[in-house]
Amino acid sequence: MHTALSALSSRIPLALGLSFLIISPADAYIDPGTGSYIFQIIVATLFGGLYALKLYWQQFKDFLTGRKKPDSTERPPQPDDHPSAKK
């Protein structure tokens, strides 16, 4: 999580590179996968940061309400578990 946040700050200029999003006509012969791949790399930092904030906020709320973390013995402990994956 800390890594994600520090990565966010170092890549803000990259994120600002979103200025490419001025509309241009799509060329049907260009493989959209290439642009999609690069787009994901660029916005990943933003989404990673938002996700880290969301987890911190959840932990803060859990701390205030005294709620415990779900039992992690249900399956092998994982380094960065995803809350939406829990049933």
Place this chain on the structure above:
Amino acid sequence: MTVNHQDRHRASFRDPAGFVFSRNGILYRQIQAIGQEDYEHFMRSGLYARLIEDGLLIRHEETGEPPLDPEGCFRVIRPETVRFISHPCEWSFSQLRDAARAALALQSLAMNYGMRLKDASAFNFQLHEGRIVLLDTLSFEKARADEPWPAYQQFCRHFLAPLALMSRVDVSLGRLSQLHLDGIPLDLASRLLPLRTWFSFQLLMHLHLHARAQSSLASDTPHPAAGRKVHPQAVRGIVDGLQSAIEALDWHPAGTTWAEYYTNTNYSETGFTEKRELVAGLIDRVSPGTAWDLGANTGVFSRLASERGALTVAWDIDPAAVERNYRDVRSRGDTRLLPLLLDLTNPTPAFGWAHTERASFADRGPVDLVMALALIHHLVIGNNLPFDRVAAFLAGLGRHLIIEFVPREDSQVQRLLAVRKDIFTGYSQAAFEASMACRFDTLAAMPVRDTKRTLFLMKSRECRC
């Protein structure tokens, strides 16, 4: 001597890690050596067991079955049989959204086990015994450190774009999936969506800006960002964002002609109850294992077949009726009833490569029993279809047919005739029976009380006309 009938599945040719083939009516999946490492990790890591426990993946067993093609083969597995294959363009809004939820849950869980979903085609998902499951066991690969999610674009095209269009523009746009085999192009979806969707953060990012990036960022020279690393937490962030986007989209079925059909019908309560009893009795005589209810509306009569053990598909043209039916099926945990969208006058064609990748509506038959209740007048008067053409098509779909003849005096027919020139002088029960006799033997004919309608049970045979 036994004759072996075996064939590679027509839609299974894209993934070098393996393919599906059938042998003597049983489907197998051959895993190639190139997919061995990922498959073994998938099985040993506990991910397979977890996905089976959560009902997200089709179960399989490892067999000693000989491969279809021994070259490069690592193993042959036998997946549990899915008895009916539907296409995403036939799904209602909630069916597609449940498949999207399943795809994201699969990716989230895979990451917990050091793996990832390598593709997110909606065609890989099926409604099986009341649940949406992934069919493609080879869709998982070991996660490579610091790489983006390779199925991101495919997920947006196959799920996010059609769901956004169905929710924010018109639910009928789900049928665009039939035209675009690899999902709806994002630039097309972006142009069709209303301006207000630009103010939804998730749709703005994953759809509108994503669409523009596809053309702006693709060039002959590598983009400076192309080699940058992506932290796994960032991939989780993207999946989390997509989950939020999917949950924010909704559609409420209401007010369409067909979804309100049973409140507008001219049946008395007695007539309706008796019709149910008559249909149930005719189904019992056939005792079908598979059934198709054509023009099923919300599935009131389809349930008579599914409750008797038949795997029943309830086809209807109206997205609201199919949506209501699916929500009901889902809430009851019904494992034998599958509501799907179909315009019977323009049924799903065979599509994909060489017309063989995805089977047409009729190619997925014949079934034991076809039901066509309160349908004939819509075909003949509403769509100018001659009786003999209706008979010929229905005869190819099933071995038995329960069909209701709706006479000219019926208020539903009068409603149709009120808005069109009456050129249907030949529309009579005698003409109907004569045309049907070319393709069917009539086993029973029963008038429905309080109406002038008649229910027929017929058995199809070779054409005699």
